[in-house]
Amino acid sequence: MQGLADRLQGFAAALLDPSLGVPPGLVGPDGEPSPKRFAVYRNNVVVGLTEVLKANFPAVCRIVGEEFFDAMARILVASEPPTSPILLEYGAGFADFIAGFEPAASLPYLPDIARIERAWMEAYHARxxxxxxxxxxxxxxxxxxxxxxxxxxxxxxxxxxxxxxxxxxxxxxxxxxxxxxxxxxxxxxxxxxxxxxxxxxxxxxxxxxxxxxxxxxxxxxxxxxxxxxxxxxxxxxxxxxxxxxxxxxxxxxxxxxxxxxxxxxx
Amino acid sequence: MAPQNDEQSPRRIAIPPRAGVGLKPEHYRTILDTNPDIGFFEVHAENYMGAGGLPHRYLSRIRDNFPLSLHGVGLSIGADRSLDRDHLKRLSELIERYQPGLFSEHLAWSTHDTAYFDDLLPVPYTAETLSRVVSHIDEVQETLGRQMLLENPSTYLAFAESTYSEIDFIAEIVRRTGCGLLLDVNNVHVAATNQQWDPIRYIDEYPLPHVQEIHLAGYTREADEKGRTLLIDTHDRPVDEIVWGLYGHTITRLGPQPTLIEWDAKIPTWTELKAEAERAEAIMFAIGRKEQSRARFG
Structure with missing residues (x-):
């Protein structure tokens, strides 16, 4: 039988990488695999963290529009998920990410808007x-x-x-x-x-x-x-x-x- | 001489058997301006782990006027790894500062390696998970120097390797750790629908004498690939009628208990949120009176 460490490892990897498919043994009430049910967790994680970024970077979102922001944020969420449960700290790398994000290249000032919003957030929660x-x-x-x-x-x-x-x-x-x-x-x-x-x-x-x-x-x-x-x-x-x-x-x-x-x- | 604190920690105030609501920044001003008649407020611990600023100012003032309970979402008690000691220390400092009447966390995991997923992920109910969860809760209670409450999860799928029922698993955790329980009645309805359990039986078999708090919230209805109803614990709308019914059943079994309305997304007006708390309290008191008169006459 699969141990807890392997189980959570497989679960965690598949959460952020849909290409990995649904790990075996995650089932519906009939004991059969149910990708739709696993997708709820995937969606919760990606949408939840995207919403956190949206709350922390409202001007970036207003400038590029919600659809563009969501698409951009989802890529960051998958590649750089938060490293701490304190989500008011999430987004420290967002400005640099935007600077390297090709579809945003036509807005050269956008990374600096993200830097301002990041600075605002840090100041807001400072000692x-x-x-x-x-x-x-x-x-x-x-x-x-x-x-x-x-x-x-x-x-x-x-x-x-x-x-x-x-x-x-x-x-x-x-x-x-x-x-x-x-x-x-x-x-x-x-x-x-x-x-x-x-x-x-x-x-x-x-x-x-x-x-x-x-x-x-x-x-x-x-x-x-x-x-x-x-x-x-x-x-x-x-x-x-x-x-x-x-x-x-x-x-x-x-x-x-x-x-x-x-x-x-x- | 013992060092003196500039800020004196408040005294711990017990959470009364009344209804409370999750505290949202959108309502800070209204609460301070109107001093509403409400049983208590609850906050997510992680939202108050910044060093300073307005969130702490508001929370301190609200804490001066109302009982406060603390609800953690990031401890990852169900993970196979050691607890994050830094996070536990921050939690300990927050509890020292605000002296909440209750502290609760989830039967779930949310971190893996360095990643934090911001979701309450499910655990397989096996002997191995049980011993991890028990040792984590032991560590939490030892570090914090107080009892914690563990909350039953909303789940969307099951693990083929599980060997315990959810209730047997939770009952065994309580027996081994001495922790208390938070019964989330919406989670009961969500999990029971998704897993095809009987929710009344779930509540009846739950270790009710250990329950010290109840949560209520709204959910979203979807369907899985076979057309079976799939409920999602979204906390973005009023409590459903079915859940109010289950709550009534729970209170009949349990008597009045601190009951929290959780509403964390699409935040309603203060009036709408307060009305949900009033409904919970009305149910609590109506059943309490019925029980009293039954005891007197029956």
Whole structure:
């Protein structure tokens, strides 16, 4: 008699690969094989996971239409099923999958829309913590400011697109209304963060993306400013800092030498 | 000195013998704004395994006002492999945080190798499966430090190698592990139709003294290749009249029990969902009164 391990192995393989046929010994009430009954499980798995992707990537679905989305998602489900029962994590590889999906090649911005939606999802479920307040930063003595380092908020995500992806995303979520978009108009750097309840997305100014990346990697304010200026000479330090703090990008700042967080200094 | 938690865990509140509903994000606001008279809420554990954000904020506030039960869908108790220890740990942390009155899982498997299928897949009822399931439930109860309830499955096919009936299999699990049971009456109707069992007999032979919760839901009707009715457990519509009838029979045998309306797809308005819970409660109380008067006069 077939053991449990072999039985579940055969069942699992046939679930995602219809070419394998229905494993023997799976029967209806008369003891005879019943492919239609096995198909219920196949359908539950594929349709269920497709619906999960649809819920996690609503703008991608709105752009390509439900039929196209289902066909695309089903291929991903069969080739890359979730690796965890926590389905809010499912779809981390969807943007890269779309980028390599030939029938979607006419929508070159689509992978970046998926990246925005993925970033939104991660920010939505990230750990809660209060962001750094502007007043706390203002209280730091001027002589310390150039060497300050910042810790970013756990919900912070950055997305860089060579297309106006933020504009396209906004047109395709909620009450958004699709309109003409000039794909050659330049790209979007997008800051995604959830300092309190709501996920917020904003377009970043010139050099802002490199600046936040540098801070996140542990560069001091002065070092990060140089990095940003190298990337784009239009970079404006005080405007960026003001906007980033207002957006809730950071949780605290500190000096390298000093173990105590500057924001706690009174 | 013992470390102090910033957030104090709430006290565990028992689930009352009333009707409750599955908590859906679509209804968070209405529930908090109207504070409805409802027995309890139940959530799928895996939906609250994110680190933070609105789901936890809402659940904490709802948990402050209502009894809460926790229903796992991803532990894969029926699998031939070891339980996922990381998942069990997350479950343990969630239970510590929300202190649900009941915790339940399924007689099913849903993971294989690294893949998670997001469906409750069936197991063959053999001695080998039995010993796997028993050792998994032992591990769950030991790790969580509490009893779990096991739910009877909706099944669409049978395994030629099965040597136990479903009821004997479940009864033996209860005997060996001391777990409690969740009787899903819709699953009884779905499985009984698909397997050509007698649903009344199924309920009568089920280990009823161990049942601590009942589930009710809607199903979809299809047919197999031989034209036999094939019911699918879809949770996307009201509870069927036949299932209400089976529920009445169950309550007559069992007395009032925590009863959950599951509605997980094509989510209805709050009013429609609440009406289903009210119907369950009306049946529960009507039968309870009849039983009382019979005890008094009969």
């Amino acid at each position: 809660d913590t209060p962001p750094l307040e502007a007043a706390a930063l203002a209280a730091i003595p001027d002589r310390h400011v150039p060497s300050l380092k910042f810790s970013v908020h756990p919900s912070l995500r950055l997305v860089r697109s060579p297309f106006p992806a933020l504009t396209i995303w906004r047109m395709n979520v909620g009450d958004g209304v699709p309109g003409p978009v000039d794909l050659a108009a330049g790209g979007d750097d997008i800051l995604v963060v959830r300092p309190a309840a709501e996920v917020e997305l904003r377009a970043m100014p010139p050099g802002g993306y490199e600046f936040v990346m540098a801070l996140e990697q542990g560069q001091s304010l002065t070092e990060a400013m140089k990095t940003a200026l190298t990337a784009d000479p239009r970079f404006d330090l005080s405007g960026n800092i003001r906007d980033l703090v207002a957006a809730g990008t950071f949780v605290d700042c500190h000096l390298d030498q000093e173990p105590e967080r500057m924001t706690r200094m009174k």
